[in-house]
Amino acid sequence: DIQMTQSPSTLSASVGDRVTITCRASQSISSWLAWYQQKPGKAPNLLIYKASTLESGVPSRFSGSGSGTEFTLTISSLQPDDFATYFCQQYNTFSTFGQGTKVEIK
Amino acid sequence: EVQLVESGGGVVQPGGSLRLSCAASGFTFDDYAMHWVRQAPGKGLEWVSLVSGDATNTFYADSVKGRFTISRDDSKTSLYLQMNSLRTEDTALYYCAKSHDYGDFEPNDYWGQGTLVTVSS
Numbered sequence: 552d553i554q555m556t557q558s559p560s561t562l563s564a565s566v567g568d569r570v571t572i573t574c575r576a577s578q579s580i581s582s583w584l585a586w587y588q589q590k591p592g593k594a595p596n597l598l599i600y601k602a603s604t605l606e607s608g609v610p611s612r613f614s615g616s617g618s619g620t621e622f623t624l625t626i627s628s629l630q631p632d633d634f635a636t637y638f639c640q641q642y643n644t645f646s647t648f649g650q651g652t653k654v655e656i657k
Numbered sequence: 658e659v660q661l662v663e664s665g666g667g668v669v670q671p672g673g674s675l676r677l678s679c680a681a682s683g684f685t686f687d688d689y690a691m692h693w694v695r696q697a698p699g700k701g702l703e704w705v706s707l708v709s710g711d712a713t714n715t716f717y718a719d720s721v722k723g724r725f726t727i728s729r730d731d732s733k734t735s736l737y738l739q740m741n742s743l744r745t746e747d748t749a750l751y752y753c754a755k756s757h758d759y760g761d762f763e764p765n766d767y768w769g770q771g772t773l774v775t776v777s778s
Contacts, residue, residue, distance in 0.1 A: 552719070585764035587702075594752055594768035595702065606757075606766065638702055642762040645716060646692070646704035 553577055553641050557649035563657040570626040572652045574639035579619045583643035586615055586624045589651075590635045598637075599624065629654070659683040659767045661753045666772030673743050677772055679736040679753030684767075686734040687711070690756040692765060693727060693738050695749035695774075705751070706738065709761050716761070721747075743776045750774075 554577040564570050574584065582602040587595035597606045599615040602622055612627045626633055634656055639649040665677040677693070693705040706727040707716045715727050726739040736753055750773050754765035 583762075589702075594770060595765070596768075597757065597764055597766050600757060600764045640702075640704075640764060642764060644762075645718070646707070646762060648702040648704065651701045 553580060553644055553647050555639055555641055555647050555649040557637075557639055557652050559652060560650065561653045561655060563655050564629050565657045566629055566631055568629045568657075570629050570633075570654060572624045572637055572639075572654075574617075574622045574624070574649050576620045576622075576641055576643075580641045580643035582618045583641060584615075584617070584622050585640045585642065586613075587638045587640065588633075588635045589638065595638060626654075659755065661755065661767055661769035663751065663753050663769045663772035666751065666774045668775045668777060669743055670778050671743060671745055671776055673776070674739070674741045675743065675774060677738040677740065677751055677753075677774070679769055681734045681736065681753075681755070684755070686729075687731040688759060690761045690763065691729060691736045692754045692756065693736075694752045694754050694765070694768075695747075696752070696771070697746075697749045700749075703749070707761060708736070710756075710759065714761060740774070743774075745776050748774060748776045 584602045586599040589595040603615045636653045662680045708727045724742045728737045750771040753769040755767040756763040757766040
């Protein structure tokens with residue numbers, strides 16, 4: 552099974568900050584990686600797929616990069632609506648999610 | 658507008674069974690693989706199962722293999738999850754989710770609101 556490890560687990564930041572979340576796969580997944588945002592009481596929302604492709608309607612302040620085993624999600628300038636939990640997902644072999652990164656207000 | 662509406666959750670004793678349903682609308686249902694993903698209270702996401710668009714392939718997480726069965730009825734644009742031999746660790750909010758593209762293992766671009774399954778004596 553492919554394991555996905557996110558870091559950090561919690562991130563404290565302020566509006567306007569540049570934020571980076573890392574996701575590591577236990578083996579190569581090429582670029583078969585997605586990122587989701589989830590707010591309390593809501594279903595996850597797809598942000599990025601194929602490591603760096605922005606889903607339609609997602610603000611351009613979100614970007615993704617990486618391939619193989621190491622990936623990053625970057626929010627260029629954190630907005631109030633961005634305080635949420637973020638999950639990575641590999642879909643190279645079956646599907647596995649990372650444990651999540653909570654972005655909270657500093 | 659794509660809509661996914663789950664139902665069938667509830668409280669069940671360990672060893673019991675439950676059948677979840679997901680009613681889909683707003684897209685060509687039989688073009689897409691469909692997934693079940695669950696989230697235990699306060700925890701992360703766990704992929705559970707997938708059925709391909711043509712229903713010829715099904716896949717399961719090791720944690721539910723042999724106990725859960727996924728199926729679909731394209732005439733009713735509905736997805737199902739038959740859950741048998743339930744365990745306390747199956748307690749979670751169960752989401753129905755649509756594949757983003759035409760392959761089997763794809764990210765999920767639309768999700769339902771979830772249906773809560775509680776396994777407790």
